[in-house]
């Protein structure tokens with residue numbers, strides 16, 4: 366257990382790779398203890414034996430490491446030391462951490478969606494283009510190196526593909542990432558942006574992409590030509606069988622958020638029946654397993670949950686996590702907290 370007057374910071378996962386001067390600042394201000402990649406059982410026993418000391422902050426710079434002990438549920442959170450005030454992690458999604466339980470312990474959770482916005486929005490555009498232009502079919506046919514398949518795609522694609530231009534893109538969740546998708550789709554492809562969210566954006570923001578707000582998601586689903594799921598997972602399938610049935614006939618579904626937000630069986634049925642034209646999925650219900658039916662359909666583009674996977678995102682995750690911690694200890698304010706409202710409720 367470290368002994369020094371500096372607050373202790375628990376760094377989970379790999380060594381940092383990009384932001385070395387900033388890490389030096391962190392080292393000057395904190396005593397850094399490391400847990401590297403550690404199993405849940407080992408992490409729990411380390412917490413129980415106070416191996417890391419009474420740490421004040423948790424820093425997880427990478428999405429791929431340092432989360433092996435997940436889920437961060439009540440069991441883990443109840444073992445955190447009394448000093449712990451902030452957890453700054455890589456990644457946009459926070460379905461693996463109970464931010465409410467952290468708030469009850471007075472711990473702020475900061476995500477890093479701001480660092481992967483560009484990458485995820487680019488991937489959403491890729492998936493959207495694929496769904497409109499049947500690029501998956503074309504790519505698979507070319508890769509088969511089979512002239513018959515090539516000719517089939519070459520001759521057949523034109524009859525079914527459409528330009529995104531002028532079509533309605535329905536975004537579920539116009540947060541940072543959703544908004545960037547809207548900017549790209551509006552600016553580069555001339556799509557009409559419609560959206561549903563738990564709150565409406567200020568008019569000035571809406572105007573930037575000519576976005577039309579739909580208070581009722583069902584109303585949006587019936588008119589959108591392509592629906593993108595860009596909302597955090599809150600425990601429910603946002604696109605369940607009923608919602609998929611409500612989607613406009615011949616429309617498309619893209620998911621760059623979390624696999625559990627979409628009912629994949631219902632999606633398969635909708636694609637098989639022709640109710641939906643196509644789908645593009647970066648995320649899957651049971652990762653790392655991809656639904657075999659969806660994977661076999663040429664009108665479905667599937668990725669391996671890599672929408673946010675770029676050096677730019679990862680260098681940004683690393684930096685933003687440190688900035689969150691430094692800012693919190695300097696000014697009392699973190700930069701990208703996601704559970705402040707829960708913290709306030711917990712104080713009532």
Ligand SMILES: O=CC(=O)O
Pocket residue numbers: 428455456457458459481673
């Ligand atoms: O899915 C990836 C992330 O949440 O950053």
